[in-house]
Amino acid sequence: MRHFLFLQGPHGKFFKKLGLTLVNHGCTVSRINLCGGDWYDWHGKYTSCYRKNRDLWGSFIADYYQKHQVTDVLVFGDWRPMHSEAITIAKIKNIRVWVFEEGYLRPAYVTMEKNGVNGRSELFKGCDDILGYRKKMDISSIHNEEPLLITNSLKRRMSLAFNYSAVELLAKPFFWSYKTHRPNGIMKELGTWILRILDKKVNRKKTVTNLKKIYRTRKKFFLFPLQLDSDSQVRLYSPFNGMKEAIICIVTSFAQYASKDDILVIRNHPMDNGLINYRKFIESFSKALNVQDRVFFVETGNSKLMFKNTKAMIVLNSTIGMTALKNCIPVYCLGTSIYVNKGLAQNKDQMDLNMFWKKNIMPKQKVVRAFETILKSTVLINGNFYSDEGVELIIPLCVKRLLVCDD
Numbered sequence: 001m002r003h004f005l006f007l008q009g010p011h012g013k014f015f016k017k018l019g020l021t022l023v024n025h026g027c028t029v030s031r032i033n034l035c036g037g038d039w040y041d042w043h044g045k046y047t048s049c050y051r052k053n054r055d056l057w058g059s060f061i062a063d064y065y066q067k068h069q070v071t072d073v074l075v076f077g078d079w080r081p082m083h084s085e086a087i088t089i090a091k092i093k094n095i096r097v098w099v100f101e102e103g104y105l106r107p108a109y110v111t112m113e114k115n116g117v118n119g120r121s122e123l124f125k126g127c128d129d130i131l132g133y134r135k136k137m138d139i140s141s142i143h144n145e146e147p148l149l150i151t152n153s154l155k156r157r158m159s160l161a162f163n164y165s166a167v168e169l170l171a172k173p174f175f176w177s178y179k180t181h182r183p184n185g186i187m188k189e190l191g192t193w194i195l196r197i198l199d200k201k202v203n204r205k206k207t208v209t210n211l212k213k214i215y216r217t218r219k220k221f222f223l224f225p226l227q228l229d230s231d232s233q234v235r236l237y238s239p240f241n242g243m244k245e246a247i248i249c250i251v252t253s254f255a256q257y258a259s260k261d262d263i264l265v266i267r268n269h270p271m272d273n274g275l276i277n278y279r280k281f282i283e284s285f286s287k288a289l290n291v292q293d294r295v296f297f298v299e300t301g302n303s304k305l306m307f308k309n310t311k312a313m314i315v316l317n318s319t320i321g322m323t324a325l326k327n328c329i330p331v332y333c334l335g336t337s338i339y340v341n342k343g344l345a346q347n348k349d350q351m352d353l354n355m356f357w358k359k360n361i362m363p364k365q366k367v368v369r370a371f372e373t374i375l376k377s378t379v380l381i382n383g384n385f386y387s388d389e390g391v392e393l394i395i396p397l398c399v400k401r402l403l404v405c406d407d
Helices: 014-024 036-041 054-067 081-092 130-136 154-170 186-198 200-216 243-257 278-288 303-308 320-326 365-378 388-404
Strands: 003-006 028-033 047-049 072-076 096-102 109-114 221-225 264-267 295-298 310-315 331-333 380-382
Touching: 003 014, 014 028, 014 072, 014 388, 028 036, 036 154, 054 081, 072 081, 081 096, 109 388, 130 365, 200 295, 221 243, 243 264, 243 278, 278 295, 303 310, 310 320, 320 331, 320 365, 365 380, 380 388
Parallel strands: 003 028, 003 072, 028 047, 072 096, 221 264, 221 310, 264 295, 310 331
Antiparallel strands: 096 109, 109 380
């Protein structure tokens, strides 16, 4: 009998609902809560709590696998320290590892991949011929129709994250050894979220002013979308220790090598917690390099309008890069990404960033379409983790993929 062990999942009830559905299919299910936020999302039957010393986690999870005859372990993100340790031990014991993440294509998909995602994905390792890869594949598992677009409210996601963090803080005495995977403490993050909400009107006003300046130039611009400073995509799969270091690198290169009439627009991540005042930092650094009139920071903006006016995009490895490729926008990746390949995005193996400002190469749409088809047929599932409709859509597809797997 299959035994599915759930560790930390996305904020909300997705893991709980998936687990209970697997129970209805005759599977054994268990969940280990590592902190109060986990307990808040799923407690009661099928769950237990880990409250021992953090240093004992490795031996604990190894014994748990053996004692309960675990066949599959499910995690959201393969880079959290306790997940990483559990995954390493699981692979040694030939236990299947299923990693969930935000979708490689957004907003209509989530990622469900065996063994690892993003920089640890095994999907395209050693492959430099996407078209050839696509021809060898059986794509009967995907439909031709467009995916359903289910509401994925940013407000709801923020609410789920806030509730999780609040309970994590309140339950700290009961999970005394737990340390969050985020680089900053929970108190600091909650405080900056509150300040960010209070500053919302001021930030919006400054963004509107900058957007007017940008569009009045009638020039296409380079777009650099920020990622979350605490994201593993930044910390593990890019050459930078954080987003400020990435900003310094990109703005410096832009100042030295871009044409004097080019514009660089830096757009904030919608889920940024406000811990770093990017606006002040970018304004100050741009002024120091004498490009303050050509570098603009915006909190948000109409995505379709921004893409229409984007000459090329620079990313670390954000999934927005895939959206840009689909919109025929050249993309340069400074980090590790599954969509760096011939006919797709560029990186240092193809050219230096300093050259990209004047020699950006258009993606080949035939390759982009083949790449998208491969993703949809192997690791993507239509839906989202955070809305009731999105969860109801992805659960039966997740269950089907889990239960048909027999390797």
